[in-house]
Amino acid sequence: MNDKPRKQYDIAAIMSENLNVMRDVVPWANETGFRVSKVEKGHVFGLQPWAEHLVGDPESGIIHGGVITTFLDNLSGMACTAAMTEMRFVATIDLRIDYMRPAEKGRDIIGEAECYHLTRSVCFTRAWAYHETRDKLIATAAGTFAINKPRLGGGRSKS
Amino acid sequence: MNPQLTNPRADEIDSILKRLPFAQTLGMRCEVLGDEMTAILPFQEKLIGNVAIRALHGGAIASFLELTAMLQVFLVSDMPRPPRPINLTIDYLRQGHAKDLYARAYVLKMGRRMASVRAEAWQENRAEPVTALMAHFLVTSD
Numbered sequence: 001m002n003d004k005p006r007k008q009y010d011i012a013a014i015m016s017e018n019l020n021v022m023r024d025v026v027p028w029a030n031e032t033g034f035r036v037s038k039v040e041k042g043h044v045f046g047l048q049p050w051a052e053h054l055v056g057d058p059e060s061g062i063i064h065g066g067v068i069t070t071f072l073d074n075l076s077g078m079a080c081t082a083a084m085t086e087m088r089f090v091a092t093i094d095l096r097i098d099y100m101r102p103a104e105k106g107r108d109i110i111g112e113a114e115c116y117h118l119t120r121s122v123c124f125t126r127a128w129a130y131h132e133t134r135d136k137l138i139a140t141a142a143g144t145f146a147i148n149k150p151r152l153g154g155g156r157s158k159s
Numbered sequence: 160m161n162p163q164l165t166n167p168r169a170d171e172i173d174s175i176l177k178r179l180p181f182a183q184t185l186g187m188r189c190e191v192l193g194d195e196m197t198a199i200l201p202f203q204e205k206l207i208g209n210v211a212i213r214a215l216h217g218g219a220i221a222s223f224l225e226l227t228a229m230l231q232v233f234l235v236s237d238m239p240r241p242p243r244p245i246n247l248t249i250d251y252l253r254q255g256h257a258k259d260l261y262a263r264a265y266v267l268k269m270g271r272r273m274a275s276v277r278a279e280a281w282q283e284n285r286a287e288p289v290t291a292l293m294a295h296f297l298v299t300s301d
Contacts, residue, residue, distance in 0.1 A: 027207040028216030031184065055180040064181035065244050066222025073218050091251065092217050098246040 012041040012082040022078060034071045034111070042083035042116070044075045048109040048129075061105035065139070068109065069097050072127040072141040075113035080123035080145045083115040090123055090145035100137045107131050109138060121147050166191055168234050175230065175241060187223055189230060196234055198227040200260040200280075207257065215255030217290070220280055224249070224262055224292040228276040231264035232296050236274075242296035245273065250291045258282055260289065274298050 015022065016039040023029045023036055032054060038045040048063075048071045056064025073095055080090040103109050112134070113127035127141040128134050169191035176182045176189060187200045200206070200223045208216025225247060233241045264278035274296045279288040 025210055026216065027205045027210065028219045029208075031205045032218070053180050053184045058178050058180070064179075064222065064226075065247075066181065066185075066218065066225050069221045069225070069247075069249070070216065070218025073221070092249075094248060094250045095217075095221070096246065096248040099244050102243075 006086060008085040009087065010041075011084045011087060012039050012043075014087075015039040015044075015078070015082050022081075023074070026074070028070065029074055032067050032070050034074070036075075036078065039078070039082050042079055042114060042118075044078045044082055044113050046071065046075050046111040046113075048111060050103075050106050050108065057102075060102070062102045063109075065097070065099055068099075068103070068129050068139050069095070069141075071109070071111050072097065072113060072129060072139065073143070075111050076115070076125040076127045076141060076143045077145055079113040079115040079125055079127075080118070080147070083118050083123065084147075088150065089148045091148060093122070093144040093146050095141055095143040097139055097141050099139050103129075103138045104131060113141075123147060166193055166234070169196075172196070172230050172234060175233070179226075181222070182226055185219065185223055185226070187226065189227075191234065194235055196227075196231055196263070198223065198230070198262040198264075200262070202258050202260070212254070213257040215257070215260065215289075217249070217251055217255075220251075220255055220260065220290045221247075221249045221292065223260065224264075224278045224280055224290060225294065227262040227280075228264040228278040228292060228294045229296060231278070232266055232269070232274045232276060232298065235266055236269065236298060238298060242274065242298050245295040245297055247292055247294035251289075252291060253287060253289050255280075255289045256282060261285075269298070272297065272299050 117124040
């Protein structure tokens with residue numbers, strides 16, 4: 001048995017120094033074009049710029065809800081990793097999105113995600129999307145994420 | 160003209176998809192037979208969410224399912240335009256592999272003010288869905 005205590009890391013601080021590293025390697029995140037702007041322990045902020053190719057209603061020019069889903073899903077997953085003391089990736093179990101009001105055409109959307117509880121295998125998150133402040137919300141999200149066990153030797157783990 | 164498009168709403172679904180920039184970004188299309196619609200998301204590299212295991216991005220799958228649910232409500236209603244979403248819950252059941260994805264949506268209830276819709280996405284086996292979605296849409300005209 002290995003009783004040696006595992007080394008603890010400040011993952012949020014590491015992520016904070018490499019803000020968009022986790023995002024840049026994700027093709028779909030590059031397609032929607034959001035950026036990570038700030039990482040604190042269990043808390044991640046990001047920016048989703050408006051773009052023509054993301055429009056979900058040609059008459060109003062409002063971007064599609066799926067873009068906000070992608071944005072908040074990603075930020076929530078990152079908030080889970082930022083809450084940990086060793087590097088682990090997470091997979092979304094489920095995510096609920098409530099749309100409060102449409103985002104305005106041509107304006108950036110601010111996203112904020114928080115991992116408010118963490119067990120050995122599951123993370124619980126909430127997230128917000130807005131233009132200016134959390135008082136005037138575009139959407140909120142509540143999610144649960146499964147913590148992936150570290151893969152050893154590159155073998156495919158069966159889930 | 161596609162002879163399969165017997166439902167007059169089917170042509171409208173086609174033109175909605177063509178006019179929606181985000182649907183074009185996803186690259187999705189729909190096949191309609193009567194009141195039954197299958198949405199197809201042909202695989203593209205940009206839909207990947209995890210390059211190491213080559214899995215589709217959950218956000219891309221969710222976007223595809225939300226559009227499928229929205230179009231199904233439009234198909235079975237007489238609304239002049241597609242409905243607006245109120246909320247949705249997505250269950251990620253299995254990993255989406257780097258191949259085509261299919262989806263179908265079922266309107267569980269079409270009310271006067273809102274519609275409850277369930278949608279499922281699958282790849283090689285319909286009985287093993289990759290992702291499930293439950294959504295509510297506002298169907299009032301005002």
